[in-house]
Amino acid sequence: MRLKDLGERALLARLSPMGYPEEAPLPPGDDAGGVWVGGEAWLLKTDGFLYREVALHGMGPFEVGFRGVAATASDLIAKMGRPLGFALGLFLPPDLEASFVLDLVEGAAEAARRLGAPLLGGDTNAGREVALTVSGFARTASPLPRRAFPGDLLYLAGDRWGRTGAAIRAHYQERDLGAYPKIREAAFYPLPRRELLSLEGLPRGSLDSSDGLAETLWQLAELGVRVDLEALPLYPDVLAFAGSEEAALDLVLYGGEEFEAVLVVPPGAEAQVLARAEAGGLPLFRAGRVGEGRGVFLRGEPLPRKGYDHFRP
């Protein structure tokens, strides 16, 4: 069976347990993998992408390099991992300008710097098109899996919800983002939030959201729970950009490239989570709750799943 027939989710479900350790800090298929070393979890993550698939109008190699480190760091931080360093794997056409590559790596270094971690080298290869993988490692005493129990609360961390989706929409509609600086910033420099680490030990679970909120919630529901969305963050600029509440909600739910975390919080920990988030300057939005059952619902209505599949674009 071909990949385009099998689909990416089914492929990953078969690949992720292969060679994965039994006693691991995170289960196979989670946002990052890891091993226990001396009572601490050491996490490893690699994330790859094609330049042409992520470079929106106005983004250059600097922004794409920045985005690469951000994507990998977001997975690590969502697991409560403190990033220690990143490495780049580059596939580059020989006709490419060297300055392009220098800008790309400078962008990656800038994102790493802002996350308090270094770049630790990498590898270059010739390829027919520009492709990157960014690997990173991190450590944490309290690795936070994808996990939810009925009764838990759902919180959305950060403020890029809908904004990155708007930027992607603007790209395809060839609309200018000059009037929407926060939308542009969210898409061009999506820095993951180290402030999440101040919550260590409190949430029940966490998921990196980079394929859109709806897809992330569907992945949460696949753990064997029902996800009830009660409210969604609707920022004025996203609303203005979208033109209607319905269109704005679509960007929040199906945007992608957020590099934000969905947090699952036990009710008993809610007050402490909110206090620490406020102290650390981390935006948190209470979006709903977890129940018994299956599926994802928005104010009682089933929420369609439209996850992106690399092999069926």
Next chain:
Amino acid sequence: MRLKDLGERALLARLSPMGYPEEAPLPPGDDAGGVWVGGEAWLLKTDGFLYREVALHGMGPFEVGFRGVAATASDLIAKMGRPLGFALGLFLPPDLEASFVLDLVEGAAEAARRLGAPLLGGDTNAGREVALTVSGFARTASPLPRRAFPGDLLYLAGDRWGRTGAAIRAHYQERDLGAYPKIREAAFYPLPRRELLSLEGLPRGSLDSSDGLAETLWQLAELGVRVDLEALPLYPDVLAFAGSEEAALDLVLYGGEEFEAVLVVPPGAEAQVLARAEAGGLPLFRAGRVGEGRGVFLRGEPLPRKGYDHFRP
């Protein structure tokens, strides 16, 4: 300036210091990068390649997956890093058979298993051709850089010298390797040698050799020393395959894909290195010495440099 004009070595010389930490266990541009954590060095390495560039006749996805983990592990082990885990970044055409990908990852898992480390997941993407990156992390109390002082001795670890070069030659000449099982094994399953780790604390320096011995020694000489080769390992099967001593030496010097280590040993540590290697079953071959000056010489004659450049194939 385009990459094919600048060249890979010059590009890497500019990229490797970018974002690299000042107080690192290994200098920028070494076989792996790393950070100090609690008195121990934690190393990170990523290595990428195109399937079509490494798959010799008779190799399938299993062997290429195996080779991928081996390549990254070889860099880590050459730095005395004990591998903790590996992650895969895969670019795959949507028309590819899923069984191909499963075999590839099974090969990677098998190499990891033999090295005592798990696979820790990865990432899949569509791409025009099959490309892989393998990332790995490792730890060591005694990170071993590329380093040499005049008077040091040169040792070659392992027994793939010339054999992997012979397999590559066989591929292009469409010669069968049935009569040369050790040559086939060296190229198809180039397992790095964990036995190297038993030498921890003894060698002065170490380099992973994967672009051919001559290129590796030239990289050593670039540190500001003269490298004098006095002898080279010539295995009977390599000699028989090559047909002449001259042709066999060419395979030893310019083969590539060895995933073996070149060790720099202070004379005072030689006896202990040899004793530990023998106890651990690690083949070691004394190949020469390090002196003052520049360049690489084979029995007094300058050794040409013909390093492979991905951007000028």
